[in-house]
Amino acid sequence: MQDEGFLVKSAVSGEEGLALIKKEKIDLVLLDINLPGINGLEVCNRIKISEHIPVIILSCRDEDSDVISGxxxxxxxxxxxxxxxxxxxxxxxxLLIRSGREEQSSIKTGKLLIKTDREEVYFNSREVKLTPMEYKLLEVLGNKVDWVMSWQVLLRKVWGYEDWEGGREIIKVNIRRLRKKIEPDPSQPVYLLTERGRGYKLAQL
Amino acid sequence: MQDEGFLVKSAVSGEEGLALIKKEKIDLVLLDINLPGINGLEVCNRIKISEHIPVIILSCRDEDSDVISGxxxxxxxxxxxxxxxxxxxxxxxxLLIRSGREEQSSIKTGKLLIKTDREEVYFNSREVKLTPMEYKLLEVLGNKVDWVMSWQVLLRKVWGYEDWEGGREIIKVNIRRLRKKIEPDPSQPVYLLTERGRGYKLAQL
DNA sequence: CAATCCTGTGACAGTTCGGTAACAATTGTA
DNA sequence: TACAATTGTTACCGAACTGTCACAGGATTG
Incomplete structure (x- = not known):
């Protein structure tokens, strides 16, 4: 890779790799599945929770299920x-080319526009200032527009917590805060909809 | 697994597991190799002798020989x-899909459409909002269209209760509620039919 | 034909769930 | 240090959900 002109940093374990990503500005990760310590898929999971870095998985297991879960x-x-x-x-x-362009990729529904590369949100072409948590929650919902996500899923994708009873509360409150900022009438949501007993979804309008 | 919607029974030894399989209707077994009492492979063997239940083996020994013998x-x-x-x-x-025990992603009968992946129900192409319990009941019935299911079976599949006299009541009432929502004329059911003395079925039209 | 069983039906109440606001802890900043 | 912004915590309310009950009417059985 270095011969090809790439600047390469390497790590010998999942933990080390994750630390590296936190510290340096990394454009792309080559990730081996078989790792000492944390499982490779788990590493991938954690990268995706906190960053927007493309990941390519390397593996000698060639079963389909691995491709899928990867x-x-x-x-x-x-x-x-x-x-x-x-x-x-x-x-x-x-991938580098794609992510270079895809970074302008944006999510749009109704009058709501999410620029995922800049982490900016617009409503009616006017920018709406969101806090990091609010933004992340909105982005996760926006990544699967019109899909209902349970609080367990949101908790994992936004906060990275695996299981935690108190999670319902923090989601309730953060949904509320988001609605105050992006809904024309927060008491009559049009974008951030509740599916009682199931979860929340970002409506496709 | 329970979060994913599976109904889970667990046993702490080979003997207990085999007893469970004899007693309950099990769709799939997750089997640890390292067990107190009988060896895991032996348990697998015995399951295969008497039943047609798919088995997935879990193990921390990653030697090839174990994979093979498993x-x-x-x-x-x-x-x-x-x-x-x-x-x-x-x-x-x-595995569940392969062995025919898992639902398909969409069920259709007459003007009724159930999208099981999104947990949504449509009648005449218009979405019908069901509560979680109502939905689950309908899904279970739709899972085997045109099959009569007794209240005992419904109680187990929908509520997870094993035996319970009071169960007839909650099924009566929930069938009623479902009919109100998906039947054109709830007093003359066309989809959710009663087989007196046997149970209920979702008709294939 | 009467007694009994099964199902349909409506009403009721306990519980859960989501919306809301206020508060506390944490972090960053001047 | 003081202040502000962010984020998690708690409490409470109202609405929706769901199990229980009582009763009625039709089917089944002896």
């Missing part, structure tokens, strides 16, 4: 070992 | 510890 967890691509050089650099370049 | 003995799949929970549920779902 991609479901949010990995952008998957390469089986043994792979050849050329294929790897090709996929990396493709 | 699969040779008739286990349908094998997961190494530590596994991530998405991978596990994916494999479980895959």
């Amino acid at each position: 991609l479901e967890i949010g990995a952008e691509d998957y390469i089986r070992k043994p792979f050849n050089h050329k294929e790897l650099t090709l996929r990396v370049k493709k | 699969l040779e003995i008739g286990a349908e799949d094998y997961i190494r510890k530590p596994f991530n929970h998405k991978e596990l549920t994916l494999r479980v779902k895959k």
